[in-house]
Amino acid sequence: MIDRAGPSLKSSVFNDLRLEGQFCDAVIKVEDVAFKIHRVILCECSDYFLVLFGPRCSPDKKVFVIPGVSPDIMRILIEFAYTGSVSVTTDNVQELLLAADQLGVMDVVKTCCDFLGERLSAENCVGIFRFADVVFCPELQRRAYRYMVDHFEGVARHEEFPLLSLQQLVGVLERDDLDVSDERVAFEAVLRWIRHVPEEREAHVAVLLSKVRLALMSMDYMQLTVLSNELVNTSTECRLMVRDAMDHIRTSKPSLDQLCNPLARPRLPNAILLAIGGWRGTHATNVIEVYDVRGDSWINLTNHSEQPRANHGSAVLNGSLYCIGGIYQTEPLNSVRRLDLSTRLWHEAASMCERRRFLSVAVLGQCIYALGGSDGFRALRTAERYRPEANQWSLIAPMQRHRSHAGSTTLHNKVYICGGFNGRECLQTAECYIPEANQWTMIARMNSPRGGLGSVAYAGRVYAVGGCDNNHRLNTAEAYDPADDSWREVASMSAPREHFGIEVLDNRIFVVGGDDGFTTHSDVQSYDAATNEWTEARGMEMFRSALSCCVVSGLPNIAEYVLPRDALPLHQYYTNQEELS
Numbered sequence: 001m002i003d004r005a006g007p008s009l010k011s012s013v014f015n016d017l018r019l020e021g022q023f024c025d026a027v028i029k030v031e032d033v034a035f036k037i038h039r040v041i042l043c044e045c046s047d048y049f050l051v052l053f054g055p056r057c058s059p060d061k062k063v064f065v066i067p068g069v070s071p072d073i074m075r076i077l078i079e080f081a082y083t084g085s086v087s088v089t090t091d092n093v094q095e096l097l098l099a100a101d102q103l104g105v106m107d108v109v110k111t112c113c114d115f116l117g118e119r120l121s122a123e124n125c126v127g128i129f130r131f132a133d134v135v136f137c138p139e140l141q142r143r144a145y146r147y148m149v150d151h152f153e154g155v156a157r158h159e160e161f162p163l164l165s166l167q168q169l170v171g172v173l174e175r176d177d178l179d180v181s182d183e184r185v186a187f188e189a190v191l192r193w194i195r196h197v198p199e200e201r202e203a204h205v206a207v208l209l210s211k212v213r214l215a216l217m218s219m220d221y222m223q224l225t226v227l228s229n230e231l232v233n234t235s236t237e238c239r240l241m242v243r244d245a246m247d248h249i250r251t252s253k254p255s256l257d258q259l260c261n262p263l264a265r266p267r268l269p270n271a272i273l274l275a276i277g278g279w280r281g282t283h284a285t286n287v288i289e290v291y292d293v294r295g296d297s298w299i300n301l302t303n304h305s306e307q308p309r310a311n312h313g314s315a316v317l318n319g320s321l322y323c324i325g326g327i328y329q330t331e332p333l334n335s336v337r338r339l340d341l342s343t344r345l346w347h348e349a350a351s352m353c354e355r356r357r358f359l360s361v362a363v364l365g366q367c368i369y370a371l372g373g374s375d376g377f378r379a380l381r382t383a384e385r386y387r388p389e390a391n392q393w394s395l396i397a398p399m400q401r402h403r404s405h406a407g408s409t410t411l412h413n414k415v416y417i418c419g420g421f422n423g424r425e426c427l428q429t430a431e432c433y434i435p436e437a438n439q440w441t442m443i444a445r446m447n448s449p450r451g452g453l454g455s456v457a458y459a460g461r462v463y464a465v466g467g468c469d470n471n472h473r474l475n476t477a478e479a480y481d482p483a484d485d486s487w488r489e490v491a492s493m494s495a496p497r498e499h500f501g502i503e504v505l506d507n508r509i510f511v512v513g514g515d516d517g518f519t520t521h522s523d524v525q526s527y528d529a530a531t532n533e534w535t536e537a538r539g540m541e542m543f544r545s546a547l548s549c550c551v552v553s554g555l556p557n558i559a560e561y562v563l564p565r566d567a568l569p570l571h572q573y574y575t576n577q578e579e580l581s
Helices: 009-020 039-045 047-052 071-083 093-103 106-117 125-134 138-150 166-173 184-196 198-209 219-226 236-249
Strands: 026-030 033-037 063-065 271-276 288-292 297-300 313-317 320-324 336-340 345-349 360-364 367-371 383-387 392-396 407-411 414-418 430-434 439-443 454-458 461-465 477-481 486-490 501-505 508-512 524-528 533-537 548-553
Touching (some): 009 071, 026 071, 039 047, 093 106, 166 184, 166 198, 198 236, 271 501, 313 367, 313 548, 320 367, 360 414, 407 461, 414 454, 414 461, 454 501, 454 508, 501 548
Parallel strands (some): 026 063
Antiparallel strands (some): 271 548, 313 320, 367 383, 383 392, 407 414, 414 430, 430 439, 477 486, 501 508
């Protein structure tokens, strides 16, 4: 139910008069149902009725027949004209939208479009996209199209997907920002679309295949699946495309030549990883590098006017990156800097209540949590919370243990903090915070003490990775399952490290930089829970420890943060690329 402005006393009076049939000056007839109305009320909400009842209308005419609308829907529209309220449901939304569009009741059109837009899913977005074209709702169509692009893997599996036209499918497939974790998804979607009406669509295989980034697939898949496909194999044009793509597969690092070839150009990622600050040798740095997982490249986006920071925390919230506390030269910081990721401009944010280095930072809901750390003299128990809408930090309940060099994350509406250093030893304990109760509770101990560790929520568990156990740097990792309050060991990294950055990107844990007690690293490893394996990823350009990492997704200007893609004059379903961003 929506309320246009709240039913006023005036509208309430007019509606009572309508229901009583008093002072009505016209009748709307739909099928065999008649509705007594006041012309001026309907004219107020619709230009259609303004014309219908306007100067060209005979003054003697009292009955107006409206075709193409059911009595139930007309009743809803008339009630909206009088009360400003309309009840939109999944059962009536399409019929109501069509009728409101026909009769020019634009407030109801917008309400129906908002209703559908809020309920977009992989199952219905194609149908809503096509329906929005029929009733000319460009904003709803844009939202449905954006949903298709952002959730293509799920959309391509549903039964409405083959209903896209050739032009529409081409427009989706050729987008750099099409969200597919593997280009095989795009290839298999093409085959599924063709199989829906093979006698009509097989002729389009070359056009569609040219929009698939074939060179982003594995050589095995190309040889065993793509080349062996009958449609591909019987087309000379397709075979040439496949051979060209296989030539590019042999080059492991993206190059300008690759980016200029539409078969090899990496898609834009839907999320990026930022590696911020840290120590380079004996100096804190303000370096920010961004990892483009699809281009497998690091991009340097450092603003050299920003103050260097190490042993700090960072968080992303509402499209902004926050750099929190840490140390610059010798003095722990309580200052906070905010980078607006849409404008790439830095701003000062409110300072924390306490100075903190080696702190832990987590985001839960619309709040940033700064936990523990050191004030330069002792490890802290205190914790505080930042609300960006008020630009204010406030203390929350203190933790049960003093902790610096700890790892923190959020899972299932709780804040977790693991391990750390209490000023005497590395800790094996962990605890969680429930915001509603403002209370910290101890959870099961980890299998090993860990200070300088990384912690992250992944695959429904809290992971504790690396660190130091008081005697040795660790390469081990373990995962906490809140269902049974227990820690279980998982695969170990290839080498020990502490004071590194850690985040989840592309459904993997990434561990970035850090040190092993002797050497500071620039290398990166990633962990896949499905295989329980660590693999090497592209290393940063600069070696760093005591850095922080954040992942940000859904940036409208994501292209500014990644390896530049070639600006080929690709045909788009919409001519204005910005319209769909």
